[in-house]
Amino acid sequence: MTTIDYYFSTLSPYAYLAGTRLEAAAARQNVQINYKPMDIVALYGSTGGTPPKERHVSRQEYRLIELQRQAKKNGLTINLQPAHWPTNAAPSSYAIIAAQSAGGGDLGALVHGLMHAVWVEERDIAQDEVIKSCLTSAGFDPALADSGLLAGAERYARNLEEALKAGVFGAPFYITEDGARFWGQDRIEDLEQHLAG
Numbered sequence: 001m002t003t004i005d006y007y008f009s010t011l012s013p014y015a016y017l018a019g020t021r022l023e024a025a026a027a028r029q030n031v032q033i034n035y036k037p038m039d040i041v042a043l044y045g046s047t048g049g050t051p052p053k054e055r056h057v058s059r060q061e062y063r064l065i066e067l068q069r070q071a072k073k074n075g076l077t078i079n080l081q082p083a084h085w086p087t088n089a090a091p092s093s094y095a096i097i098a099a100q101s102a103g104g105g106d107l108g109a110l111v112h113g114l115m116h117a118v119w120v121e122e123r124d125i126a127q128d129e130v131i132k133s134c135l136t137s138a139g140f141d142p143a144l145a146d147s148g149l150l151a152g153a154e155r156y157a158r159n160l161e162e163a164l165k166a167g168v169f170g171a172p173f174y175i176t177e178d179g180a181r182f183w184g185q186d187r188i189e190d191l192e193q194h195l196a197g
Contacts, residue, residue, distance in 0.1 A: 006174055008036070016115035017078070094156060174188075
């Protein structure tokens with residue numbers, strides 16, 4: 001089966017705004033998604049990006065305008081100043097990695113659920129109880145939050161290394177088997193057209 005490498009951060013508002021459109025496109029094109037959560041701050045540091053709070057005020061203001069526009073366009077709610085952002089993305093990322101390895105639930109629902117917790121529900125996805133709740137809601141064993149932490153940490157670090165080698169510089173970022181790269185939630189339609197040939 002053809003695959004898409006999906007590089008993202010559980011803290012990315014733009015990955016949140018993708019909703020489950022990637023999963024829907026992948027299902028239509030019979031494509032498997034390789035979920036690759038990564039450290040977005042380290043990615044920025046390695047590729048010349050600037051974290052949002054360090055950008056010029058005009059860029060910060062426009063970012064908020066665009067987030068509102070894209071949320072409305074995609075029928076999603078977004079809190080532009082969530083109580084727990086930024087937070088430590090590693091624990092939620094480890095849970096996604098463990099769930100992908102274990103199987104048995106809806107990985108797309110887990111990923112979106114974690115981001116929905118940040119950008120809508122005012123919940124801290126660095127907290128164990130929040131991660132377990134999201135795992136349960138997506139049909140996974142909540143105990144996955146407690147297992148495979150070392151493997152999760154190793155995979156999380158490898159995801160960043162692979163992202164850098166593949167030319168990733170932001171999130172969400174999609175790479176097809178034939179090496180085509182697509183950056184941004186607003187490129188999912190283009191990605192699907194590419195997959196459809």
